[in-house]
Amino acid sequence: MSAQAAVPLQPQAPAELVSYLEGLAEPHIVFDRRYRIVAANAAYRRQYSPEASVLGHTCYGVSHRFAVPCDQAGESCPLARSRESGQRERVLHLHHTPQGEAYIDIELTPLADAGGEPALYVERMSPLHATQGAAATEGLIGRSPAFREMLEQIARVAPSEASVLLLGESGTGKELVARALHEASARATQALVVVDCASLPETLFEAEVFGHERGAFTGATAMRTGLAETANGGTLFLDEVGDIPLPMQVKLLRLLESGTFRRVGSSELRRTDVRVVAATHRDLGAMVADGRFREDLYYRLATFPIRLPPLRERAGDLALLAAALLARVAPKRRLTLAPAALAQLSGLRFPGNVRELRNVLERAALFCDGEVIETAHVERALAAGLPVAPGRPALAAPARSLREISRQALRERLAAHGGRRAELARELGISERTLYRRLRELGEHESGTR
CATH class of the missing domain: 3.40.50.300 (P-loop containing nucleotide triphosphate hydrolases)
Structure with missing residues (x-):
């Protein structure tokens, strides 16, 4: 965030309100009409500001490192929404924390003055666990609008x-x-x-x-x-x-x-x-x-x-996901994707979505001896996931969905492995459960068309 210059005259929150919030387990802050923080309870100080005071700084500067209010920086602003509705509002925000960016479910409550107009706003913050706005070793990862819309629904229900x-x-x-x-x-x-x-x-x-x-x-x-x-x-x-x-x-x-x-x-x-x-x-x-x-x-x-949005609708999330997935499939290596390799992956549809992306990256990591995955590694990974059955021409496209493989083709592949589904699943770069489901679907379709 830009350095928040402390205001000369710092507003005050009622002592009774400060005392009440201090005993709450969830982080709370109080700010005025000008977005200046006037109180922060112990839970907030422990989780978000263990080393420095936030009093007198703006809420958008502390939480988002913005120089302007959220609604002027592409985010949904609960204060602006509350001013319009005159009531409590909830939004999902991506906050800066000492541990990095994290999705936070925010509930804002306006407090009226003697004239009935909102003078202060109380903001409760609840972390949305198992979600991340940056590359992480576990959990849901993403920043795209489609991903954030899904997270907002999760936070609601x-x-x-x-x-x-x-x-x-x-x-x-x-x-x-x-x-x-x-x-x-x-x-x-x-x-x-x-x-x-x-x-x-x-x-x-x-x-x-x-x-x-x-x-x-x-x-x-x-x-x-x-x-x-x-x-x-x-x-x-x-x-x-x-x-x-x-x-x-x-x-x-x-x-x-x-x-x-x-x-x-x-x-x-x-x-x-x-x-x-x-x-x-x-x-x-x-x-x-x-x-x-x-x-x-x-x-x-x-x-x-x-x-749940498919990967092709999550514009901008592929780079975050790729970094996180590489850390998961090769935790002892510091692998990165070359820009050209990332561009190559971004041009694919990934009908198998994040699971398919993970499989491709894991294979690419195995083909890569260094620390940077290049386009050649990605090409080999894509080819290795689509073995050509004997007597069949190679595919022109770099990838295709399991749904495009016919029942007869799957039968031939399965026979080549002596009926061992686990081996066939590994060859196709999918889970055994996914292969079982596809075989079952094809069986139902075949019996229904006879």
Whole structure:
């Protein structure tokens, strides 16, 4: 930020207000109509200003290092919005902190003077955990408008108990968003339990989710607690909820509506307290219309839908993501991308989104012996992810989606690996779960067209 010159006459906040804010656990500041900070509680001083006083400085200078108010620098200004509405306002801002930039959920409350006009403003700050505005080793990363719009929705719904449905293409980071929702909720101290719906066949789904008693079926040699019960008090994340078998959907609906369930092999009604976050890459609306997904379950899950933007819509985020992903895939090396290599990656669509970008970067890192990844390394990484089957011509395009590979081509690849899906998934640069899902989709399409 530009150096904030202290004003000669510093305004004062009421002693009672300062005393009240001092005891609050969340960071709070108070500022006047001219954006000058007149009070900052202990929580704020610990987290954001441990070494210097912010009193007398402007809120936009301290938080954003701006020389002008937020709304004049491309940000949404809660004070300006409050002046228009005359009431409390909330915004999501990217703040400078001693640890670097971080997304902060801000709630601003105007305090009226004796004449009824706002004289002071109280600003509460809540960090949005698992999100970053710069390259980091974990969590959601980005600065683009589409990314920030998604984060604002996360900040809005996370503190509530509303069910959330995450909609987006494969590889957009749905599990990371689910974790961000969990960590920003009142359930953050309890478990986040993931149910991988795509990998559970109908015969196992009920036992995995609801648990089973000893002897309930062949192989059930001991009682087992289900995932829904394990998540009691926390968050149950239903990943790829569109893959839940239709007969199981009614039992899941009962769990969501009443919090009750029965273990397989038991007549005892049990209860669990969970907040549900679901995710899918499928068009659930079309599945409802086709009778493949229950309409009542859809509306129960989609109380608050959030769309995750694909990588191609996140202009400007690729460089941040690439730096963070390189640190994750090669933590012992200080790898960077040459400008030409970054430009090369920026020209690709990445139908597999962030997951595909990570795979390409990991392969490029393996081809690179130095500390700078050049275009030649990226080209080899792209080629290595798209092996050509015997007798087939090479692809003209540098990349293509798994969805463009036919069932027959996948069968041939799988046969070449002796039916070992794990090896084929590694060859294609995707997860085994993604390969399983694609094979299943193609199987459904083939049976439906006969």
